[in-house]
Amino acid sequence: MTTRTPPFATAIPTTDEDPFSQEVLADPLPFQHRLREAGEVVLLERYGVFAMGRYETVRAALLDWQGFESSVGVGITDFRSEAPWRPPSLLLEADPPHHDAPRSVLEKILGPRELRELAPRWQADAEGLVDEVLGQGLEFDAVEAFAEAFPLRVFPDAVGIPAEGREHLLPYGDHLFNSFGPENFLVQHGAPHIGEHSAWVNAQCLRDRLSPGGFGSGIWAAADRGDLTAAQAPLVVRSLLSAGVDTTVHAIGAVLHAFATHPEAWAQLRSQPGLARVAFDEAIRLEAPVQTFFRTTTRDIELGGVRIPARSKILMFLGSANSDPRRWTDPERFDLSRDPSGHVGFGMGIHQCVGQHVARLEATSLITALARRVASVQLIGTPERHLNNTLRAWKRMPMRVELA
Amino acid sequence: MALIETGDDVLVVAAKTKVADDVVSLVLQRRDGGRLPDWTPGAHLDLVLPDGTTRQYSLHGDPREAAAYRIAVLREAEGSGGSRYVHDELREGDLVRFGGPRNNFRLTPAPAFAFVAGGIGITPMLPMLRAASLLGSDWRLLYLGRSRSRMAFVDELAGYGDRVTVRASDEVGPTDIRSWLESGPDAAAPAETKFYACGPTRLIEAISELAAERRPGWTRVERFAAADRGEPARTTAFDVDVIGTGRSIRVVPGVPVADALRSAGFDLLTSCSRGVCGTCETRVVAGVPDHRDSILDDAERVDGTCFFPCVSRAKSDRLVISL
Numbered sequence A: 001m002t003t004r005t006p007p008f009a010t011a012i013p014t015t016d017e018d019p020f021s022q023e024v025l026a027d028p029l030p031f032q033h034r035l036r037e038a039g040e041v042v043l044l045e046r047y048g049v050f051a052m053g054r055y056e057t058v059r060a061a062l063l064d065w066q067g068f069e070s071s072v073g074v075g076i077t078d079f080r081s082e083a084p085w086r087p088p089s090l091l092l093e094a095d096p097p098h099h100d101a102p103r104s105v106l107e108k109i110l111g112p113r114e115l116r117e118l119a120p121r122w123q124a125d126a127e128g129l130v131d132e133v134l135g136q137g138l139e140f141d142a143v144e145a146f147a148e149a150f151p152l153r154v155f156p157d158a159v160g161i162p163a164e165g166r167e168h169l170l171p172y173g174d175h176l177f178n179s180f181g182p183e184n185f186l187v188q189h190g191a192p193h194i195g196e197h198s199a200w201v202n203a204q205c206l207r208d209r210l211s212p213g214g215f216g217s218g219i220w221a222a223a224d225r226g227d228l229t230a231a232q233a234p235l236v237v238r239s240l241l242s243a244g245v246d247t248t249v250h251a252i253g254a255v256l257h258a259f260a261t262h263p264e265a266w267a268q269l270r271s272q273p274g275l276a277r278v279a280f281d282e283a284i285r286l287e288a289p290v291q292t293f294f295r296t297t298t299r300d301i302e303l304g305g306v307r308i309p310a311r312s313k314i315l316m317f318l319g320s321a322n323s324d325p326r327r328w329t330d331p332e333r334f335d336l337s338r339d340p341s342g343h344v345g346f347g348m349g350i351h352q353c354v355g356q357h358v359a360r361l362e363a364t365s366l367i368t369a370l371a372r373r374v375a376s377v378q379l380i381g382t383p384e385r386h387l388n389n390t391l392r393a394w395k396r397m398p399m400r401v402e403l404a
Numbered sequence B: 001m002a003l004i005e006t007g008d009d010v011l012v013v014a015a016k017t018k019v020a021d022d023v024v025s026l027v028l029q030r031r032d033g034g035r036l037p038d039w040t041p042g043a044h045l046d047l048v049l050p051d052g053t054t055r056q057y058s059l060h061g062d063p064r065e066a067a068a069y070r071i072a073v074l075r076e077a078e079g080s081g082g083s084r085y086v087h088d089e090l091r092e093g094d095l096v097r098f099g100g101p102r103n104n105f106r107l108t109p110a111p112a113f114a115f116v117a118g119g120i121g122i123t124p125m126l127p128m129l130r131a132a133s134l135l136g137s138d139w140r141l142l143y144l145g146r147s148r149s150r151m152a153f154v155d156e157l158a159g160y161g162d163r164v165t166v167r168a169s170d171e172v173g174p175t176d177i178r179s180w181l182e183s184g185p186d187a188a189a190p191a192e193t194k195f196y197a198c199g200p201t202r203l204i205e206a207i208s209e210l211a212a213e214r215r216p217g218w219t220r221v222e223r224f225a226a227a228d229r230g231e232p233a234r235t236t237a238f239d240v241d242v243i244g245t246g247r248s249i250r251v252v253p254g255v256p257v258a259d260a261l262r263s264a265g266f267d268l269l270t271s272c273s274r275g276v277c278g279t280c281e282t283r284v285v286a287g288v289p290d291h292r293d294s295i296l297d298d299a300e301r302v303d304g305t306c307f308f309p310c311v312s313r314a315k316s317d318r319l320v321i322s323l
Helices: A022-026 A029-038 A055-063 A100-109 A118-136 A142-159 A166-178 A185-204 A215-224 A233-243 A246-261 A263-271 A273-287 A318-322 A356-373 B082-088 B125-134 B154-158 B177-181 B201-211 B257-263 B298-303
Strands: A002-004 A012-015 A042-044 A049-052 A139-141 A292-297 A301-303 A306-308 A313-317 A374-379 A384-387 A392-396 A398-403 B010-020 B023-029 B044-048 B054-058 B069-074 B095-102 B112-118 B138-145 B164-168 B193-199 B219-223 B238-242 B247-251 B282-286 B318-322
Touching: A012 A029, A022 A384, A029 A318, A049 A055, A055 A313, A055 A318, A100 A215, A100 A233, A118 A142, A118 A356, A139 A142, A142 A166, A142 A215, A142 A233, A142 A246, A142 A356, A142 A392, A166 A185, A166 A233, A166 A246, A185 A233, A215 A233, A246 A263, A246 A273, A246 A356, A246 A374, A246 A392, A263 A273, A263 A356, A263 A374, A273 A318, A273 A356, A292 A318, A313 A318, A356 A374, B023 B082, B044 B069, B054 B069, B054 B082, B069 B082, B112 B125, B112 B177, B112 B201, B125 B138, B125 B193, B138 B154, B154 B164, B177 B201, B193 B201, B201 B219, B238 B257, B247 B257
Parallel strands: A012 A042, A049 A313, B112 B138, B112 B193, B138 B164, B193 B219, B238 B318
Antiparallel strands: A002 A012, A042 A049, A139 A398, A292 A313, A301 A306, A374 A398, A384 A392, B010 B023, B010 B095, B023 B069, B044 B054, B044 B095, B238 B247, B282 B318
16 A cells, blocks of 8 residues: 555555455455555545545444435445435435434334344244254255345244245345445346346335234334335335345354354353354454445545545445454454454444344344254355455355254 | 542533523533434433432434533423522533433424424424424424513524514413414325424323324324323232243332332333333333323323333233333
8 A cells, every 4th residue: 555645635545456356355354454554544546435444433433424424325326426226225325314213213113122022933933944954964055054044034024025036135135235336247247137126125115015013014004103204114114125134144154154163162152052142243243244334424524644525435344343453352263252342343323233133133043043953063165255345245155063 | 419420421511501581501511522322303311410310301402413412401490409400500510410312202204394382392393493404394383482581592493584483472472373283384284294392281281182183193292291190090009020030029009110120129220200201111011001101192002012110000900011
């Protein structure tokens, strides 16, 4: 990385590396290390946007919604100069006061108290899936068998969408998260089919598609009470289907990979099943299934001696913040004795993942069920990454378990 | 006076300004000037005074101001001392504690709003007006008071022009809220307009009568004083079962459910102890609650799944709750 002076007042660390290249997406850690060491704020020359990778800087910017807005898009596209590919999210791509009502409705529907009823059901579902998979053999692809299968088994039912067409969910989310990045090979790959996935997803958001008692009908009930407008309700349902599937799949992939590569942690979990929640958050810290989001400055902001002009896009590296040695001791270690609280894997501040309790419940149900039956977990081959401009994901994870 | 120690909930009184007769506005900040928890229009703060008194005050500043809370306090002659302390004792530079902010009076989206404020009830309206403008909604405000000199923020409201109607009863006599509601440009589509009101009990009661003719949920109110709910529905003891613990707690007449739970060793956080703030919200799994709070609306009361043990009791012999 180099330092250059104009056109900025202060010398600003600059890099021509491409964080959205195949090489960096496949293994972002070395790049993230260089980014953190280069400075608090670094100019990504190739895209003309800024980047931040240190924990304190990222955390402070995520909290400061007044200075770093979301409503012009949390991808590289600035909605003021370029039309978004779909109507913007009322949550992710909104600022107060527009953001307030949708957020408060979802906080209630997805809150820990509301989920208590789901917990025993999901525990039983998880045990059912574990029995099915282990009944077929002790070697499997953990991505397909568990990371994808479990969320797809329970989450769409919890939202209340019909069974038919659910195969659209993963590719829709995958393209959405690619679309926050530049129009590279990943976006080009997904673009030809996004129309059909999108049309299916949008159709599931309508009132008559959603079964009673689910999150989706809860959103429509909120509109009936006047907490949302009827025009907002389908877009809020869309947020569940957009941000609630791929993210959880990759989070579960992350925790399974962490256990497969840290046998002592699996033994620890087996002796203290209550550690399932810590394990999940520690895996989110370590892997950060959502690696990055953009924000846009609302005014000139001075950071680390650098002046970022108003209306600049800034790429926040959540994964990099979560492995910043300034904040975390031995950040690359999956450590169940660590307190992962404060990680920014779910974001921070008013946009912090509103579905995190759902994701945590899904993941802990599954790993608790696995821990009851499985004595040890190991990889039997090199796992393969699935590349995405925003998500850190596994495509295949060959695994062998030993029964307890 | 007890010395306030360090903590994340300590604020310094950065400014204390008289904004009307018997009304002072406080600007509260962290000692290091750092960010405060975010809030939304309609939210209130628990202010914990150095003598330990806790009172709820609506935030009247702008949520975009990240490092300050603004509240306005009316001197209440019949109050229990909190407002008197703020007026007579509290000085700039003093330390207080805070809880929250929490919001039981949320601004929900609508194409048009009709706001009615009575006296100090103007405070939660100020951020709502700004938000309604930012949302692009049409809105009107009716601000009622006894006399202009006692009505805070009238000057600030002048900037909104004829959207705002200020009426002091010592100048113009009583105001008919119904005719104001039915006279505006939004009156043609009353089903779309949301109606928000904040003020003393008698104003809220007048509004509630009008609300009964309207779509449920399209009228939202906040009262300062707890509503008088009359005598409890039963005069005999009842049992509260705490789900998941296998324990059943006997609650005798005169003892709040929250106190009974705490005496039995349950960890339960309460704040206002008057059924106003919502801190102790608890879930009802079975049994019929005797709702005595001022938070739940009629639909939520009938629903019966949410319960505030600081004031609410049971109609049934047994109430099963989840803490």
